[in-house]
Amino acid sequence: MNAFRKSWLSAPDPGYAAAGDLMRVLCVLFIGWYHIWQQSWLSPVLALGGLRLDFTPWVRTGYMPVDLMLVLSGFLTYLPYANGQERPAREFYLRRCLRILPCYWLCLLVMLAFAIADPTCMDMSRLALDLLAHLGFVHNLWGFSYTATRMNVVLWTLAVEVQFYLILPALAPAFRRHPLPAYLTMTAAGLSFMFLWTLPMTDTTLHVNRLPNMLVVYANGMLGAHAYAALARRNPRRGLTALLGTAACGLALWGIAAIMRHQSHTSDYDLMRAGQLIWRWPLSLCGAVALAGGSLSYGPVRALCSNRLTRFLAAVSFNFYIWHQWLAVRLKQWRIPPYAAVENPNMAGEMPWQLQYTLLCFAAALALAIALTYGVEKPCARYGRRLLKPIPA
Numbered sequence: 001m002n003a004f005r006k007s008w009l010s011a012p013d014p015g016y017a018a019a020g021d022l023m024r025v026l027c028v029l030f031i032g033w034y035h036i037w038q039q040s041w042l043s044p045v046l047a048l049g050g051l052r053l054d055f056t057p058w059v060r061t062g063y064m065p066v067d068l069m070l071v072l073s074g075f076l077t078y079l080p081y082a083n084g085q086e087r088p089a090r091e092f093y094l095r096r097c098l099r100i101l102p103c104y105w106l107c108l109l110v111m112l113a114f115a116i117a118d119p120t121c122m123d124m125s126r127l128a129l130d131l132l133a134h135l136g137f138v139h140n141l142w143g144f145s146y147t148a149t150r151m152n153v154v155l156w157t158l159a160v161e162v163q164f165y166l167i168l169p170a171l172a173p174a175f176r177r178h179p180l181p182a183y184l185t186m187t188a189a190g191l192s193f194m195f196l197w198t199l200p201m202t203d204t205t206l207h208v209n210r211l212p213n214m215l216v217v218y219a220n221g222m223l224g225a226h227a228y229a230a231l232a233r234r235n236p237r238r239g240l241t242a243l244l245g246t247a248a249c250g251l252a253l254w255g256i257a258a259i260m261r262h263q264s265h266t267s268d269y270d271l272m273r274a275g276q277l278i279w280r281w282p283l284s285l286c287g288a289v290a291l292a293g294g295s296l297s298y299g300p301v302r303a304l305c306s307n308r309l310t311r312f313l314a315a316v317s318f319n320f321y322i323w324h325q326w327l328a329v330r331l332k333q334w335r336i337p338p339y340a341a342v343e344n345p346n347m348a349g350e351m352p353w354q355l356q357y358t359l360l361c362f363a364a365a366l367a368l369a370i371a372l373t374y375g376v377e378k379p380c381a382r383y384g385r386r387l388l389k390p391i392p393a
Contacts, residue, residue: 009239010299014083014232017225018306019249019294021314023072023287027065028317034062035154035325036361039332041346042354057264063272064260066157067217067280071287073161074221075228081172082222082229089169096165098384100158103377107152107322108134115150137162143206152326156209163211164218175222183223187281190215194277208273217284224288228295245296252290259283319369319377327368328361336360 012018037044037059044059045052080086087095112131115121130145139145140159147153175182193212198204207213235241259282263275294305337360339345339353346354 008298012232017295018302021310022305024314027069030062032324036328039328040354040358042358057261060264061260068287070217071221071284074218075225078222079225082226098381102380111151179226186215186219204273216281220284220288224292228292242298245293248293252286255286316369316373319372324365
């Protein structure tokens with residue numbers, strides 16, 4: 001019984017969400033698969049002996065896990081506040097800068113170099129505005145720096161993230177003191193903006209992924225973190241909590257899969273964006289329940305979520321995310337690997353190019369992510385933390 005309690009009923013760490021590692025890895029996997037599939041058109045069906053695994057519904061909707069990544073961000077950035085361990089706003093901002101800026105600036109520098117070298121890039125004033133918008137993290141507000149950017153289109157998520165970081169130090173203490181009123185206020189504001197302002201628009205392209213529409217996502221992440229910290233800190237009925245947490249996590253994952261499967265039947269871009277908005281609150285709620293429930297679950301379940309492999313992949317996921325789509329497009333333009341078709345080998349259904357290209361895109365993005373994480377991001381973070389030590393609280 002003692003061995004069972006030690007392995008299965010071990011108490012979770014209130015300051016660490018084990019399910020977050022696996023969620024981050026799965027989200028980035030399907031986002032990357034979606035963008036690479038857009039270039040390769042390789043059918044996402046895996047045949048393992050007599051077993052046939054069809055991932056088509058979830059690869060076709062690989063844009064939706066971006067919302068789950070933002071849920072995870074809201075969950076993890078609020079978790080210290082939920083545990084009463086928040087840092088001063090200045091230190092919070094500095095740590096976020098150390099986490100994001102080195103690799104972000106490097107990405108912008110590379111994008112700028114390629115844009116200047118591109119003979120089709122004639123409007124340097126527009127390129128300068130594009131760069132300035134990215135440096136100010138407001139590039140999701142205008143078409144020239146979002147849908148028509150010369151930088152890297154996936155970086156729009158960092159604009160939303162940084163905009164949320166700006167308000168978090170003021171928002172989080174109020175959420176901790178009055179979680180339900182704060183949650184309802186954020187959710188009501190987000191849903192009102194979505195259904196009264198964005199959805200009625202003729203073209204929602206520039207509005208669907210703005211911060212006001214994401215308030216429901218962050219609200220669900222913060223509420224999930226609040227509930228997780230409270231249950232992980234003080235809960236004498238560990239067995240019941242683990243059982244309910246595991247069940248809730250499984251049910252939430254089923255909900256995420258069902259929502260994405262439903263959305264996969266939509267192919268029109270306007271309807272896809274409308275579906276994103278309509279499903280945003282329930283999808284992010286399922287993500288928050290999966291995070292909290294999985295992190296409160298039985299010990300072996302938490303070990304499945306957070307182990308050496310998932311922690312390693314989660315650590316390099318940021319750089320994988322910001323580089324994978326750009327690399328996929330470039331490799332295809334550079335004809336690496338070579339293909340026989342004059343152009344568009346994906347439309348020709350050219351095999352084995354489709355498989356070789358897909359595997360190369362994943363491998364190249366992962367290799368670059370590892371190099372940048374351990375060659376740029378982590379050394380800069382270590383150096384920055386040494387600089388932070390003399391700063392008084």
